[in-house]
Amino acid sequence: MWVTQYRLRTVALTLKADGRPPSGDLPRALGGGGRAGLKAEGAALKAESGSAFSLQSSAFMIGFVGRCAFSMFRSERALWRTLHLLADFAFYCGTGYKTTQGLGQTRKVPIERVRAAQ
Amino acid sequence: MSMFLSALIPLTALNAVAAPQFYGREAHALFLSLVQRASPALADLLHADDQRKPFTVSGLRPHAPSALAVGDAATSDAAARGTALSAAQRRWRSGLAIRADMGYALRVTSLSAELSSLLLETLLPHLPATLRLGEAHFQAGAPLTDAAAHTWAGQTSADALLAKWFARDAPISARVEAQFASPTAIKGRGGCWSCLRPRRSFRVGCWRGTRMPRPPSSTTCSRWWSAICG
Numbered sequence: 340m341w342v343t344q345y346r347l348r349t350v351a352l353t354l355k356a357d358g359r360p361p362s363g364d365l366p367r368a369l370g371g372g373g374r375a376g377l378k379a380e381g382a383a384l385k386a387e388s389g390s391a392f393s394l395q396s397s398a399f400m401i402g403f404v405g406r407c408a409f410s411m412f413r414s415e416r417a418l419w420r421t422l423h424l425l426a427d428f429a430f431y432c433g434t435g436y437k438t439t440q441g442l443g444q445t446r447k448v449p450i451e452r453v454r455a456a457q
Numbered sequence: 458m459s460m461f462l463s464a465l466i467p468l469t470a471l472n473a474v475a476a477p478q479f480y481g482r483e484a485h486a487l488f489l490s491l492v493q494r495a496s497p498a499l500a501d502l503l504h505a506d507d508q509r510k511p512f513t514v515s516g517l518r519p520h521a522p523s524a525l526a527v528g529d530a531a532t533s534d535a536a537a538r539g540t541a542l543s544a545a546q547r548r549w550r551s552g553l554a555i556r557a558d559m560g561y562a563l564r565v566t567s568l569s570a571e572l573s574s575l576l577l578e579t580l581l582p583h584l585p586a587t588l589r590l591g592e593a594h595f596q597a598g599a600p601l602t603d604a605a606a607h608t609w610a611g612q613t614s615a616d617a618l619l620a621k622w623f624a625r626d627a628p629i630s631a632r633v634e635a636q637f638a639s640p641t642a643i644k645g646r647g648g649c650w651s652c653l654r655p656r657r658s659f660r661v662g663c664w665r666g667t668r669m670p671r672p673p674s675s676t677t678c679s680r681w682w683s684a685i686c687g
Binding site for chain 1: 462564609618629632634642643
């Protein structure tokens with residue numbers, strides 16, 4: 340997903356979030372969807388913890404803050420390496436929309452911290 | 458290939474602003490004005506509408522040289538434990554009320570060699586003594602550009618990242634976790650914004666542009682990575 344900075348298209352990802360309900364209205368377009376994309380690409384993205392936030396700005400904006408896990412279901416090591424490469428790249432390119440205006444500040448969680456949590 | 462830079466600019470507030478704001482747009486405007494001052498030609502390029510933006514700018518974030526590292530660690534640990542974010546952590550992500558003499562910071566990143574070079578050699582070493590974000594005025598401190606100086610600072614290159622993760626002994630796994638420290642949204646189908654929504658599953662797809670090329674093997678990854686980084 341981090342290559343969206345460069346307007347590259349990925350196939351659909353199924354996202355599932357756990358956390359506190361957001362305050363304020365959410366765009367209706369967020370609902371719906373399925374799991375087809377998840378299996379097609381052999382990868383899943385899941386929000387491990389966090390919440391949705393609305394921003395105090397001139398325009399209404401909402402985004403997710405928290406921690407996400409990206410899992411590969413395929414065993415190709417080149418894909419795993421690519422996943423780590425892009426996760427490191429996310430530290431510099433940010434994630435998603437309006438990264439030039441403060442949104443999408445991202446960093447990879449160190450592996451030892453992930454293992455400690457598990 | 459490109460050189461990547463992440464720099465943190467410490468700021469000390471000179472006046473108070475009671476209304477909480479995110480300051481993302483203000484930080485964006487400030488960054489472009491600083492680039493304009495240092496290199497008008499590059500600023501024009503960054504302003505171009507149909508141009509990939511080779512930089513990111515954070516909103517205003519609290520910064521106390523000793524406390525921030527603790528705060529970041531606490532956030533990560535809380536996330537690692539799956540606990541809810543504290544009220545204070547929620548507050549600064551939604552907007553900050555500025556208090557005089559308190560420490561804040563802006564983070565800027567660059568994805569192009571030209572901009573990174575400008576930041577490191579011209580812009581960051583010669584920042585104006587005071588900077589303004591909306592109604593808030595700040596005294597600028599010495600920028601942090603080294604990962605050893607701050608967890609949100611650092612420098613690397615596309616080549617270095619490629620070498621790091623495609624080394625034979627790279628510590629890879631099928632699972633990667635990422636922290637979204639500021640609100641994160643993705644522009645979706647029909648121009649709507651999508652974000653991870655608690656207790657809902659939904660699809661995010663149809664991001665504009667060309668299809669992401671997949672690296673079939675490590676031998677062709679260099680070419681694939683070049684296509685992304687330019």
